[in-house]
Amino acid sequence: MKYLKKPSWHINEKEITPKELFDKRRSFIKLGAASVIASSSIVELLAKEQLPIKNLSFIKDKNLNNLELNSYEQITSYNNFYEFTTSKERVKDMAHTLDTTGWKISIDGLIEKEFEIDFDDLIKKFTLHERIYRFRCVEGWSMVVPWIGIKLSDFIKYAKPNSKAKYIRFETLLDDDIFPDQANMLFPAIDYPYVEGLRLDEAMNELSILAVGLYGSKIPKQNGAPIRLVIPWKYGFKSIKSISKISFVEKEPLNTWQKSNPKEYGFYANVNPNVDHPRWSQKKERVLGKxxxxxxxxxxxxEKEVSYLYKGMDLKKYF
Structure with missing residues (x-):
């Protein structure tokens, strides 16, 4: 008899529901038998718990590591999105300008045939998976997020890169009508458009996803709607938001933060407690809410899933 060994990043199903809501299941049962009343009451309870109504179909993840999820409110109220503001708390209130209607993504470079695809058409072509991942910011804070996404390896196979392609480059939408800081001609927070990149073998790793949702619902604007990269073993700035262009290239892309300050930010940005940021320690982190x-x-x-990608590399040099 064959036994399937589940990856260590899978998560216990009961943990997919936050403990606070899990403990209140009795409240759902007490809502009444009438379907109309029950439906409205469930919506009311979801609103009270600040959870979205699920609108995505996906394969659920399981939690072998028993990770404790951060609340939907925490995940959607504390965000780095410099295109709006450098204030993490203000992004949520400013992100209403992000119009994702008719969002298109261009795919070019070293592929069989360059093309452009509508976001809604893209997600219909792939199976969506729930991935509950640790998320660690280079600034020293962290959270646990139940992402919903497309396996990046599936997308790469769909794009059909040729043998010359060694890296994949991502670009955030450039639109100063949507993003106020892009319209700042004098003192923008960073250079735009925001750019990130991965080695192709990193992108093909099972953990790498293109996230289109969280907590069972489409991804909120402040979290990078409609589609963002999620690479859980790297610092959060690698997980580029609001992607509008994906290119397959031969040479290592120069990512935004490496361009801005190469002494502090490298191409790889792997989470490593043994390599401190020049201005602070990376040995510890503050989980939001704790x-x-x-x-x-x-x-x-x-480490078990990705350390082979960096075998023989000097992790202090390739940081």
Whole structure:
């Protein structure tokens, strides 16, 4: 008899529901038998718990590591999105200008045939998977997020890169009508458009996804709607938001933060507690909602899944 070994990043199904809502299942049962009343009451309870109504169909993840999810409110109210503002708390209120209607993504470079695809058509072509991942910011804070997404390896196979393609380059939409900081001609926070990149073998790793949702619903604007990259073993700035262009290239792309300050930010940006940021330690992290800091894990806890990608590399040099 063959036994299927589940990857260590899978998560216990009961943990997919936040503990606070899990403990209140009795409340759902008490809502009444009438379907109309029950439906309206469930919506009301979801609103009270600040959870979205699920609108995506996906394969659920399981939690072998028993990770504790951050709340929907925490995940959607504390965000880095410099195209809007450098204030994490203000992004949520400013992101209403992000219009994702008719969103298109251009795919070019070293592929069989360059093309442009509508976002809604794109997600119909792939199976969506729930992936509950640790998310670690280079600034020293972290959270656990139940992403919904397309396996990046599936997308790469669909794009059909040729043998010359060694890297994949991502670009955020450039539109100063949508993003106020892009319209700042004098003192923008960063150079635009925002650019990120991966080695092709990193992109093909099972953990890499193009996220289109979280908590069972389409991804909120402040979290990078309609589609963003999620690479859980790397610092959060690698997980580029609001992607409008994907290119397959031969040479290593110059990512935005490396361009801005190459002494502090490298191409790889792998979570490594043994390599400090020049201005602060990376040994510990503050989980949103918790008072005490916790130890940061090598590769953010995904060492078994990704360490082979960097075998023989000097991790202090290739940071």
């Amino acid at each position: 008072f005490f800091k916790q130890n940061t894990l090598m590769y953010n806890g995904y």
